Amino acid sequence: MARRTPLFDAHRALGARLVEFAGWEMPLCYRGAAEEHRAVRERCGLFDVSHMGEIELRGPAAAAVSQELTVNDVRRLRIGDGQYTVLCNQRGGVLDDLIVFRLGPERYLLVVNAANAAADYAWICDRAGQRAVVIDRSAELGLLALQGPEAELALRTLTALDLGALRPFTALEGTVAGVKTIVSRTGYTGEDGFELLSAAPDAPPLWEALLEATRRRDGLPAGLGARDTLRLEAGLPLCGTDMDETTTPLEAGLAWVVKLDKGDFVGRAVLAEQAARGVPRHGYAVWRDGVAVGTVTSGTRSPTLGTYIGLAYVTAGAAAPGTPVAVEIRGRRVPARVVARPFYRRVRREE
Amino acid sequence: MEFPDDLRYTKEHEWLRLEGNDGVVGITDFAQDALGDVVFVELPAVGATLAPGQVFGVVESNKTVSDLFAPVGGRVIGVNQVLRDEPEHVNADPYGAGWMIRLAVARRDEVDALLDAAGYRAHIAREQAK
Numbered sequence: 001m002a003r004r005t006p007l008f009d010a011h012r013a014l015g016a017r018l019v020e021f022a023g024w025e026m027p028l029c030y031r032g033a034a035e036e037h038r039a040v041r042e043r044c045g046l047f048d049v050s051h052m053g054e055i056e057l058r059g060p061a062a063a064a065v066s067q068e069l070t071v072n073d074v075r076r077l078r079i080g081d082g083q084y085t086v087l088c089n090q091r092g093g094v095l096d097d098l099i100v101f102r103l104g105p106e107r108y109l110l111v112v113n114a115a116n117a118a119a120d121y122a123w124i125c126d127r128a129g130q131r132a133v134v135i136d137r138s139a140e141l142g143l144l145a146l147q148g149p150e151a152e153l154a155l156r157t158l159t160a161l162d163l164g165a166l167r168p169f170t171a172l173e174g175t176v177a178g179v180k181t182i183v184s185r186t187g188y189t190g191e192d193g194f195e196l197l198s199a200a201p202d203a204p205p206l207w208e209a210l211l212e213a214t215r216r217r218d219g220l221p222a223g224l225g226a227r228d229t230l231r232l233e234a235g236l237p238l239c240g241t242d243m244d245e246t247t248t249p250l251e252a253g254l255a256w257v258v259k260l261d262k263g264d265f266v267g268r269a270v271l272a273e274q275a276a277r278g279v280p281r282h283g284y285a286v287w288r289d290g291v292a293v294g295t296v297t298s299g300t301r302s303p304t305l306g307t308y309i310g311l312a313y314v315t316a317g318a319a320a321p322g323t324p325v326a327v328e329i330r331g332r333r334v335p336a337r338v339v340a341r342p343f344y345r346r347v348r349r350e351e
Numbered sequence: 352m353e354f355p356d357d358l359r360y361t362k363e364h365e366w367l368r369l370e371g372n373d374g375v376v377g378i379t380d381f382a383q384d385a386l387g388d389v390v391f392v393e394l395p396a397v398g399a400t401l402a403p404g405q406v407f408g409v410v411e412s413n414k415t416v417s418d419l420f421a422p423v424g425g426r427v428i429g430v431n432q433v434l435r436d437e438p439e440h441v442n443a444d445p446y447g448a449g450w451m452i453r454l455a456v457a458r459r460d461e462v463d464a465l466l467d468a469a470g471y472r473a474h475i476a477r478e479q480a481k
Contacts, residue, residue: 263397264398273466277391279391279392281416300390300413301390301413306436308390347422
């Protein structure tokens with residue numbers, strides 16, 4: 001039996017088309033995903049994302065545990081700051097991507113994907129041991145997302161909070177439409193927008209007020225269908241689809257969140273190995289899938305490209321442009337890729 | 352060629368600048384000139400513990416690959432991440448932007464045992480006379 005968010009009745013009253021997603025019965029769309037998508041791009045849209053998980057870490061070691069379990073650097077967070085990050089296993093594989101908020105000096109809240117919430121909680125409890133208090137708050141919290149270029153104008157009508165001063169990836173505690181909330185300037189649509197956490201019983205009145213404010217700006221309630229096309233246009237990966245335990249955040253294009261120099265963390269050894277670079281030199285072996293396939297004949301750091309390039313002989317099976325290989329540099333297999341020659345081509349001047 | 356008086360030197364052409372209990376380490380002007388354009392610097396992870404004389408990394412130019420030796424023992428508390436993308440600082444500013452690692456120096460007497468600028472100049476002169 002699929003779980004329902006506190007807004008299930010509201011979705012049904014709006015005539016939503018409901019589907020099962022990650023064990024939850026969720027609105028796919030209300031009037032039409034494309035129309036809802038456009039409303040978010042041009043005006044604003046309101047999403048129920050209460051299916052997402054919230055895990056809180058508390059205690060003097062909460063920061064250290066968060067730092068050890070995630071790839072980004074939580075030491076950069078002041079109270080009220082949020083940060084996009086990834087939870088990796090020891091092999092550097094992606095368990096989940098999430099936003100971690102620092103709610104207090106020793107209080108961190110991880111907002112995680114619905115599909116992984118239970119597994120994340122078990123993993124975090126296991127790794128934290130007795131060092132920090134870990135609380136799964138998923139069932140007691142509702143989460144709404146108001147997204148779009150007019151989201152701030154819509155939200156402003158419901159709160160005295162200084163939304164203009166709320167920078168991206170920061171959060172404020174305050175009252176919205178009479179409901180106690182944590183408002184963050186975050187989202188998953190590629191537009192400006194907000195996400196509002198509240199106690200689960202407060203989510204329906206908050207939804208009603210936000211929906212009214214959204215409609216006043218010609219916005220729409222929006223479902224998971226629009227959420228998926230919006231995030232895909234914005235190039236935002238979806239955990240479980242674009243990355244999972246078999247891919248590392250580096251392979252998933254998330255190198256910018258991986259802070260290898262922050263000290264040790266779960267998965268660091270594998271990620272550091274994968275991020276390794278070096279000059280391919282004459283005589284170095286070329287590997288593919290654990291098999292030696294050739295030898296480098298010359299290599300350098302390209303002054304023009306700023307990256308490391310080389311020429312090598314490889315077996316025909318490994319010669320196609322795009323083939324992932326590794327060059328063995330002083331005993332370490334550094335990832336490389338077969339590309340079409342030349343590395344540099346002069347630009348012909350237009351006559 | 353410059354060899355600042357406030358630095359200590361090794362015969363392997365590293366320099367060390369003492370800042371409180373920290374030792375900042377790089378390679379000398381002589382070393383960078385001998386190497387030619389530096390194209391890659393491999394540095395240890397923060398937290399690594401080094402014994403005096405231990406290899407802590409590698410510096411590569413188009414000509415050659417050379418090991419880097421710890422002038423003194425200690426724990427690595429900082430590495431110059433900028434060199435990852437811009438190794439050319441080692442040539443342009445070997446005692447400044449081209450620094451490589453910062454160590455929590457374990458024993459002060461190991462620092463005192465290093466060459467001073469005059470001793471290092473004499474060492475280079477002997478090497479070049481060979």
